Amino acid sequence: MRNAVSALEGSRIREVANEGLGREGVLKFWFGESDEVTPAFIREAAIASLHEGETFYAHNLGLPELRAALATYTARLHPTQAGQGLPDRLAVTSGGVNGLMLACQAVLDAGDEVVAVTPVWPNLVAQPLIMGAQVRRVPLRPGVDGAWGLDLAELLAAITPRTRLLVVNAPNNPSGWTLSADEQRAILAHCRQTGTWILADEVYERLYYAPTANGCAPSFLDHAKADDRLIVTHSFSKSFLMTGWRLGWLVMPPGLTDAMGKLIEFNTSCAPVFVQRAALQALARADEVTPALVAHLKTCRDTLVPALQALPGIEVATPLGGMYAFLRIHGQDDCLDVAKRLVREAGLGLAPGSAFGPEAAGWLRWCFASRDTGRLLEGVDRLKRWLRL
Amino acid sequence: MRNAVSALEGSRIREVANEGLGREGVLKFWFGESDEVTPAFIREAAIASLHEGETFYAHNLGLPELRAALATYTARLHPTQAGQGLPDRLAVTSGGVNGLMLACQAVLDAGDEVVAVTPVWPNLVAQPLIMGAQVRRVPLRPGVDGAWGLDLAELLAAITPRTRLLVVNAPNNPSGWTLSADEQRAILAHCRQTGTWILADEVYERLYYAPTANGCAPSFLDHAKADDRLIVTHSFSKSFLMTGWRLGWLVMPPGLTDAMGKLIEFNTSCAPVFVQRAALQALARADEVTPALVAHLKTCRDTLVPALQALPGIEVATPLGGMYAFLRIHGQDDCLDVAKRLVREAGLGLAPGSAFGPEAAGWLRWCFASRDTGRLLEGVDRLKRWLRL
Numbered sequence A, B: 001m002r003n004a005v006s007a008l009e010g011s012r013i014r015e016v017a018n019e020g021l022g023r024e025g026v027l028k029f030w031f032g033e034s035d036e037v038t039p040a041f042i043r044e045a046a047i048a049s050l051h052e053g054e055t056f057y058a059h060n061l062g063l064p065e066l067r068a069a070l071a072t073y074t075a076r077l078h079p080t081q082a083g084q085g086l087p088d089r090l091a092v093t094s095g096g097v098n099g100l101m102l103a104c105q106a107v108l109d110a111g112d113e114v115v116a117v118t119p120v121w122p123n124l125v126a127q128p129l130i131m132g133a134q135v136r137r138v139p140l141r142p143g144v145d146g147a148w149g150l151d152l153a154e155l156l157a158a159i160t161p162r163t164r165l166l167v168v169n170a171p172n173n174p175s176g177w178t179l180s181a182d183e184q185r186a187i188l189a190h191c192r193q194t195g196t197w198i199l200a201d202e203v204y205e206r207l208y209y210a211p212t213a214n215g216c217a218p219s220f221l222d223h224a225k226a227d228d229r230l231i232v233t234h235s236f237s238k239s240f241l242m243t244g245w246r247l248g249w250l251v252m253p254p255g256l257t258d259a260m261g262k263l264i265e266f267n268t269s270c271a272p273v274f275v276q277r278a279a280l281q282a283l284a285r286a287d288e289v290t291p292a293l294v295a296h297l298k299t300c301r302d303t304l305v306p307a308l309q310a311l312p313g314i315e316v317a318t319p320l321g322g323m324y325a326f327l328r329i330h331g332q333d334d335c336l337d338v339a340k341r342l343v344r345e346a347g348l349g350l351a352p353g354s355a356f357g358p359e360a361a362g363w364l365r366w367c368f369a370s371r372d373t374g375r376l377l378e379g380v381d382r383l384k385r386w387l388r389l
Helices: A012-019 A040-051 A064-077 A096-107 A123-130 A152-158 A181-194 A254-267 A273-284 A286-309 A335-346 A373-386 B012-019 B040-051 B064-077 B096-107 B123-130 B152-158 B181-194 B254-267 B273-284 B286-309 B335-346 B373-386
Strands: A090-093 A113-118 A134-139 A163-169 A197-201 A230-235 A248-251 A314-316 A324-329 A363-367 B090-093 B113-118 B134-139 B163-169 B197-201 B230-235 B248-251 B314-316 B324-329 B363-367
Touching: A012 A335, A040 A273, A040 B040, A064 A090, A064 A273, A090 A096, A090 A254, A096 A123, A096 A163, A096 A197, A096 A230, A096 A248, A096 A254, A096 B254, A113 A123, A113 A152, A123 A134, A123 A163, A123 B254, A134 A152, A152 A181, A163 A181, A181 A197, A254 B096, A254 B123, A273 A286, A286 A314, A286 A324, A286 A373, A335 A363, A335 A373, B012 B335, B040 B273, B064 B090, B064 B273, B090 B096, B090 B254, B096 B123, B096 B163, B096 B197, B096 B230, B096 B248, B096 B254, B113 B123, B113 B152, B123 B134, B123 B163, B134 B152, B152 B181, B163 B181, B181 B197, B273 B286, B286 B314, B286 B324, B286 B373, B335 B363, B335 B373
Parallel strands: A113 A134, A113 A163, A163 A197, A197 A230, B113 B134, B113 B163, B163 B197, B197 B230
Antiparallel strands: A090 A248, A230 A248, A314 A324, A324 A363, B090 B248, B230 B248, B314 B324, B324 B363
């Protein structure tokens, strides 16, 4: 086995989840997944496709009708992208994570330098390492209010002509930090100068709670030209309650599309047609799914975060985007140990911040995507009792 | 974009298939796919899972019950593997091709040397190139009877202590060549000496037409110990008529399993649960599907090949395994041009041999997996008329 692979860190979230194996009644908020089943009408589209016998290979880049629907969807959310050749700049991928890996394969040679804004979902840092690249972390930092922020000057200084790729996930998992449009413009302008690719993981764009015109978080797509060295990854997982379906998509420059089709051929060949049919139905009825989902997640956030903020010794900010509360308990600095003890001693399953990088050691991530907000309050109660408050 | 990626060859099969776009009535034998829909009872298992709401993330390595069923299946086909810790040496992948790519990620650093037996399905050679490795081709060669053979001494001489990985696909796509058990033993012994990993693509093992005790082609698994540097890739596509489902599996040494779980996390995270439920049903009723399928494919082979052999100027051997007739037409050496002309002028869709490597320039691949054997004979008729015979 390669050293680069044996050195990949195991998931510390899974390490905590293992602590809960065989334990009854643990409230599980550790994974980045809602507990809601995919809406029935989306599942029915896949079922109809299976009945019709759509069990054959499909186009590498995705069904033409799905790419067309994604182009319409993208242009609606990001009007400046309309007329920039969108359908031909889209590829359907086997999940958001697969899109990220394909992007790394497209641009990263062994030895290349990558800058990553951290803490971040660990997959984003592992993928460059698998390609033999080297990752330099530029840390977000928590403010006095518990909200994490970016030192833009520090990030720009880290990105030099030797930087092949910038990896950035905003709205950010785990911290809830979000890039502003101004920051995106500055980063884009800087990367144009240095010739650096931007890999923007924007899977949480629809899970954004500030009032906006387009119903989503600021995106690099609002500022970029088609030809910019920008790859944006998306997923059906979060906005359409389709985690287990493994379907995502990429927006990329037109010059990359043919090569991406080849990379898809050599990685998974295509996504199943019946899964793509479900996605078509999800997009067709997006307005029935996503706004209600986001409104509910906002209720979840506004149930959980104030309840946590009311506890003494807990530091937690109200995140503008994503589906996580990111908190720290004063005096409890070993978050992996704390997360394991919370499972064993309180029946409360949270993810340790250190799973997302050393910058977040001491923090805990709480996924608030819960059908029943009562579960969230029961979790707060368990934390409170455990803290003997 | 990386040079390694922009240099990847586009599919010459697709180039021929594009020639058929908008053309009515072309008989398409170009892709490696049966025209039969997945059996209804397999589709019903996925449908039931979707009805039940199994739309969440699953284990990286696959459902425990699917890994257990695959262990039973593998040990039945390869009894020497029983008691060698099989379930823990298995990983469920998003297609056979995904398993191959994961294997390359696990063992290949940039600059590593790979030996590949060619001609071969182009994906097997492209994947090492994506990882930055260098590929040395050891060619099979056609004999006077049109059957392709391996010069074992030449292959062993090519594999040195500097060879990190041997890639071999047998039964072979496109040539139908199959490794013998003796050759497998010799290769395994040699690779143990040189410390070379073997990546054996054995997806066609069940599509084998010689009488055998276990109903499948010779496999490296018949000779290997659990700890050998051997990764065998399999797929549900061919033996269970499930091409579009994108599901396969790997058999590997136990020391690789944890790392493979991480690589799966970072590539696609998992296969959909409802797809895995279908696979469980396919395995449970494998004896209803695969033997009948193989018997039918043998009929297809024995319909097509003699009809081709009866034509003057056609060289084609009866393949022992796989689902392809590999033929050459005397005096027609530019197979890409011939394949395109056959589409345009005869309505016959074949794959050009050069798609599988320069060794096979001048040859044509004909997939004989056809529900209706009459289609195959109609294809031969079209070829005959085109040749003015």
